[in-house]
Amino acid sequence: MNLLPLAQLKIEKPGGSDSCAASNDFCPGWIAENIGRYWDPLLEHVVLTLVPVAIGFAISMALAIMAHRRRWLTGPIITVTGIFFAIPSVAAFFLLQPITGLGTTTAMVALTSYTLLIIFRNITTGLRNVPAETRDAAIGQGLTQRQVLVRVELPMATPEIMAGLRIATSTTVGLAALAVFAGGGGLGTEILVDKYFKSNVVVAGGLAVLLAAVLDLLILTAQRAVTPWQRARS
């Protein structure tokens, strides 16, 4: 329980014998030589992002469908997920440690809780924006409530839902940088290994920003692929 993640961090510069690295400067040469050691933290960061977003999406979808049937649930769900959302991740990583210990699980539980408000809100908004006439037409054609949801409402809400996923993903990439405080690894660990070394900070921070941009683009592409009618209209 009393493991101290920060105390264990090594402060050294592998391959940092040249004068540029020794003076903590921004050194393209050092970066080219050492870029390989950021690979594993980057992969950890990807996992720390995708797993919470996927679990958060599943939970939010279940909550949103429940709240779609019983409207009164929306308020309480937004209040509770809103309180989760307000808790600083650094604090949450420690508050969870007596229960889930030091490591990836703790990081993922906290990161998942932050995606709920974002994704739930967007699914709910998307479902509510479906025009009443469209819903009536579907019911008039003899679709059951379940069929209306799956074949009409959810497809029509897809752009809004995907927008929520994009926001949740880029938010989680940023917050996962703090997973180092839960002993969860990721690019934040590299940043704290040597926060005075410009090359290190630029590479680790830059990779996090790049990861957010790439994942955002991937989700946008997926959204275009699953909503061909959107393209036809605009």
Add this chain to the structure above:
Amino acid sequence: MTPALAILGDFGEAIEFIFKERESVSGGVQIGGIPELAGFGATHMIVSVAALAIAAALAIPLALWLGHIGRGDFLATATSNVGRAVPSLALLAFFISFVGLGYTNVISVLVLLAIPPLITNTYVGVRQVDRDTVDAARGQGMSGMEIVRKIELPLALPAIFDGLRTSAVNVVATATIAPLANVQTLGEPIITPQTYGFVGQLGAAILVAVITIAVDVLFARLQKAVTPAGLKLADPAPSRWFSRPTRRRLKST
């Protein structure tokens, strides 16, 4: 320890750390207790309030003006997207390595994190003002400045306070990692476990979480208080244009 706290295990010890001094993990120094934590708390509040005030003074007038002339959709969307993508830890480390340690740099980082929600929310708030209302004001002979002051600003206040709330929560949360730049906020026990141990880390985490939620609730109340009575009745229609900037919360720490 009192039996009531003992049942809570680590949490009980952490709460005791908040209220009662104890010897540090490495020995020799007294840590924890209300006087020390109040000092950290004061620093925490000073950097947070300074950052929020500076960010508001810079962002709100700019966004009001952009909203008034109706140019800034791109800026309003882009700032919040960029604000989300840059991790707070990376931004702080960037300042530490390139600029240095200390108050000025910590406040600069917090200001940068507070600006995007203020710009986006203020801008969207002004753009959401009914165009007919603005036209009516212009028809009555109001000048551009008067329209901003008497029409657009009051009607955008709920949105502006939404932005202030998001930024305040973000700033208070991020001030927790300020000790990385040698500014001793409530995050100090979290960053220096060799002195404070896990109990100190947990105690600080409890304090930070409680304070952040309190700030969130306070600003939610303020927002309700500044909402013009007429606006409380209308439920704002959700925008059908997904590419347009919308008000939303942003979390960076």
